[in-house]
Amino acid sequence: MPTSPTIDAVYTWVDGTSPEYLETVRRYSATPRDLNPERFRDSFDLLRHSLRSLERHAPWLRRVYLFTCRPQIPRWLRSDHPRLRIVHHDEVGAPPFTLPTFNSNIIETLLHRLPGLSEHFLYFNDDYLLGAPITPDDFYTPDGRMKICGTLIGERFRSRVYEYQTLTFGLLEHAPRLIDRTLWAAMQTTSPAPFANPELHRFRSPADVRPERFYNWHALTHARDRVAVEPFWRFLRYSAFVKITRDLPRFERASARLLRSPRKFICLNDDQRADPNPAVIAATRNFLATLYPAPSTFERADA
DSSP: OOSOOOEEEEEEOOOTTOHHHHHHHHHHOOSGGGGOGGGTOOTTOHHHHHHHHHHHHOTTOOOEEEEEOTTOOOTTBOTTOTTEEEEEGGGTTOOGGGOSOOOHHHHHTTGGGSTTOOSEEEEEETTEEEOSOOOGGGTBOTTSOEEEOSSSSSOOOGGGGBSOOSSOOHHHHSSOEEEEHHHHHHHHHHSOGGGOOGGGGSSOOTTOBOHHHHHHHHHHHHOGGGEEEOOHHHHTTSEEEEEEOSOHHHHHHHHHHHHHSOOSEEEEEEOOTTSOOHHHHHHHHHHHHHHOOSOOTTBOTTO
């Protein structure tokens, strides 16, 4: 691409082990679905390992933002790290009636409000990892257009932007995403109806709009001259989506493939429901320790 852009990384994260947080979740919950532990637990210490992968494979990124609810900060994290910005949900001008929220779809609508954030930024969930070096060229075409991943061949079906879908493209959606900050804000003002009444969705709901899906639709509809489709067959060459179930042999086969043939983008998606398999947890932790044995500079020396 013509010039090297300034790009920050943004993580959304929550400490699902905090008794205070769990009590708040229970106080606001209305259905068993609201208490789904997969939404907030981290049996594998994934954020720590994701930051290790980031420092190792993308040292060119400018800053790392951690966007979380007050007063949470990971116990092991160096909050004084010069490249780190910790921002709590109540610091970005969110409407008061939306907080507290336990809905990642609502939280993601606020990303463009992070203070000092670069115009283009990489959005990570804490279960996204880098398995090999990446460069800006992985996210831009040679003429400087942003690559749009997460579709099959660039389709623009607005009906696909909701949480519940009978046909999903999960293999394509779980990876770091390059976002244009201005476009992210514009999609919510150009089409305000899908983002109205966030207080009605304090927890994830089948009726939610998925912002990253809506962003693809918006960019391909309103900013086609600035973006380019990354077709699924090319994207799957350098990404891997691993759904972690209670099936230990299944995980061992998947992790062995990744150790033999690392991918640039890896997602380890917790799908163990309410009763995780301790053997799978141990195997996942061993896999992460093999990939990322050295602490990053984001970790406290006494942690």
